[in-house]
Amino acid sequence: MPLKIIRDDITKVPVDAIVNAANKTLLGGSGVDGAIHRAAGPALLEECRRLGGCPTGQAKITQGYNLPATYVIHTVGPIWQGGNSDEAEQLASCYQNSLQLAKTYDLKSMAFPLISAGAYGYPKEQALEIAISTINAFLQQNPLLVYLVLFTEEDLILSHQWLKP
Template sequence: MPHSHRIHLMQSDITKVNTDAIVNAANTSLLGGGGVDGAIHRAGGPAILAECRQIVARQGGCKTGEAVITTGGNLPASYVIHTVGPVWNGGHKNEPALLANCYRHSLELAEKHGIKTVAFPNISTGIYGYPKDQAAHIAVSTVQDFLQHHALPEQVTFVVFDQDNLSLYQRLLKKPD
């Protein structure tokens, strides 16, 4: 698997990860919510919400599969890339393509802004109900494909919160002997 040295895995709280940018599993309003989104807004402080409001005023939020970038506020990360994952509807409403777009568009924004290190949470696997195994497979394959064709970001870290996701990603990222 080419470029596997550029992909890392850790079990942690994404709001505490020391990286250039973290990705937020946002909602279309960009105004904060539950799960990872709420945690990032709380930890990052009012600067993130202020920039999200400017984006909403300019373009009316963020569509599913798209991504926007703001300051990291009080977070260790300089930037937050907000992406809106699909709500799981049994896989019949283009969810796999939309989820892949979340990762691809986030990486494109990172590249455009010269960001060298990016950390991703598990997008859409919380209240949006995406099956964790399918979401992990899409995340890993999309990131691997992007890194094969792009120099930036130099490093992508999947930050998982629970043991289930840690095990899934460990299997998917297992290096050949």
Template sequence: MLQISDRIRIIQGDIVKMEVDAIVNAANPTLLGGGGVDGAIHRAAGPGLLEECKGLKGCATGEAKITKGYLLPAKWVIHTVGPVWQGGQKGEDNLLASCYRKSLELAREYEVRTIAFPAISTGAYNFPSERAARIAVSEIKKFIQENQLPEKVFLICFNEETCRHLKAALSESFVV
């Protein structure tokens, strides 16, 4: 059995190239594509993803839905809608935590062994990266302590700053 610290990995790279069972899409509420990670995933997956997403009729903030991966190396795409940062007084922390939790619950339900997350809400939605990193690591760590699946969680960073914040949050979370 893997230790918790062995089950979480931080990588700077491109989430659409990850060879994992599922990738998480930081989607907008329509699920019909957009900018950033969302647009990149839709472009890489091909038109089948958009067609399937049209049938899902959107997704509420803090919730998650799953589709096939189509042309992606990943079998599944878990779409979650992160909160837009409004200063921290509108429940943003709880909504972001819910994104990670709901995505992991879907992963468990679909028997996903490996999953890759982007830094949800830290791009166009302006959630502070350091704060988001602590929430992400805390939720992932809690979930994998109580569940066998997913076996490995990859946190994919678009830039050096995000990686730095995630690594700091991960090292802090394992201090006893």
């Protein structure tokens, strides 16, 4: 199945799992992380407390609680430090590990935000390239409906420019 890029609020996308661009504590924060925690309700925070955090590039799964998604896959993206600190590999790992969890749980659909491109400062064009190429490589071997959910019209336009041949 092809990757679908949409503009929406990820907390409202009805899929098996949404991906949370979390911080290492998994205890909520700003941006998409805070929005997901608010929409899911306090039970998500309680479950995240029991997970003991998550290293950069890795992923962990919880229930979705009050979200339309059954699960939340939490992944910790890299903080942009200029591109010479393995940020690209760590970012690709976020997508790969989240996709692998979806496969392990036999999920049929999932939605990603653009990981690390907000508060963590990753340049959006580079973040889009990594997201699209990593997800598409996985989809060549695995049947899964994947959405890349962009929050702003500007990001959606940028994704269309990047996808042009």
